[in-house]
Amino acid sequence: MEIGTAILIIGFAALAAAFCLLLIGLVYSEAMNSEIPPGVANSGKLRAVHCGLVGIAVGGQILARLGLCSQVGFTRWCTGCIVGRQQPPPPGLRIKDMTFGGVPVRVYEPTAASDQKRRGMMYFHGGGWVVGSIDVYDEVCRHIAKESNTTVVSVGYRLAPEHRFPAHLDDCETATLYFLSVAETEFGVDPGRVVLGGDSAGGNLTAALSQRLAGKRTGDLPSPLALVLIYPALQMADFNLPSYQQNHAVPILFRARTVFYFLQYLNGDMSVCQDVMAGRHIPAELKLHYSKWLAPTNLPPKFRERSDQKPKVATAHDGEVYHIIKDGLQPEFSPLLAEDDVLRLTPPTFILTCEYDVLRDDGILFQKRLKDLGVAVTWQHIPDGFHGIVNFFNRGWLNFPAGKKAMDHIVSYIKTL
Structure with missing residues (x-):
């Protein structure tokens, strides 16, 4: 029983790791398609923001294809989390x-x-x-x-x-x-x-x-x-x-x-x-x-x-x-x-x-x-x-x-x- 449980845990961990690697790969691929001109101030910060937004979009696409939620719904939810509670x-x-x-x-x-x-x-x-x-x-x-x-x-x-x-x-x-x-x-x-x-x-x-x-x-x-x-x-x-x-x-x-x-x-x-x-x-x-x-x-x-x-x-x-x-x-x-x-x-x-x-x-x-x-x-x-x-x-x-x-x-x- 313990061996079976361990195998299940390892399996879920492997799936989670694979999902994270897939997400990172897709985000990196999308982020590399961007072009930030040298005239943009704080270009490094903008690239970081862009990667975050791409991550939300890609995550939403994956969840939508799995039938768990819509991409738009996921994006709105993430945006709400980032904004946080009204001060x-x-x-x-x-x-x-x-x-x-x-x-x-x-x-x-x-x-x-x-x-x-x-x-x-x-x-x-x-x-x-x-x-x-x-x-x-x-x-x-x-x-x-x-x-x-x-x-x-x-x-x-x-x-x-x-x-x-x-x-x-x-x-x-x-x-x-x-x-x-x-x-x-x-x-x-x-x-x-x-x-x-x-x-x-x-x-x-x-x-x-x-x-x-x-x-x-x-x-x-x-x-x-x-x-x-x-x-x-x-x-x-x-x-x-x-x-x-x-x-x-x-x-x-x-x-x-x-x-x-x-x-x-x-x-x-x-x-x-x-x-x-x-x-x-x-x-x-x-x-x-x-x-x-x-x-x-x-x-x-x-x-x-x-x-x-x-x-x-x-x-x-x-x-x-x-x-x-x-x-x-x-x-x-x-x-x-x-x-x-x-x-x-x-x-x-x-x-x-x-x-x-x-x-x-x-x-x-x-x-x-x-x-x-x-x-x-x-x-x-x-x-x-x-x-x-x-x-x-x-x-x-x-x-x-x-x-x-x-x-x-x-x-x-x-x-x-």
């Missing part, structure tokens, strides 16, 4: 979990006395419309609320793959309209001083919601005071812009992963992923139409020059692929593709971009379009920044100087409003 509110800040029109929100209210109605901000978190949460962005929203003396509402909108477009945008609209209707009476916030903001996918939702609200304007509620777009994802027409080519393998957002997130948000059809990356999803007449906004020549020369890659050759479009993704080209999904008369209604806008980010050119092209149309734009660029830097803000060892620089720019802009 008590710091002095000068009151934090409440609520629901606005059935949408979960977390409200951050400064407690310092104010001689006028306070400024408000709706914050829509990033995470590729798939991950991210109120908890993950708790530190970001605390900092913005306290440092800018702003009542911040962080919105827990629905996520893919459980929910598809436009569920995320609908939730953001519902929460925003509810807040505007009660801002003054329940929170002491001037409804005419409410900012919309978010990062990455949240930047997409911010721009799209601004356009939706402008189209529905009835005069009952005030328009947003301003927009704050932090490395926003703004279009799925062209994944071969210079920033996509230059930063295609820079953590923490790879070019291929960006397409994955867009498709998950849209309809979940991953069969067209390679076609979309190659540009086969856009008919010739639409490519010509979009070129006036998306042409690399619209970028400042320095952003076109940091590349030894040749420009991608346009490929013939596939009608079936276009049919699958065409809803992703409408402005509520790709706000950068809105027509001029829509974009002219955009309120003053702050845009933050990072040099080593596949989404860099989305932000730069959007700010150019807005400026050309007479919209007041404040553009801040982080030369040593990468996608996701605000997520690591004020997280001890995980903090990056570029993240603090980004947060300082964001808070400084909000304080001017």
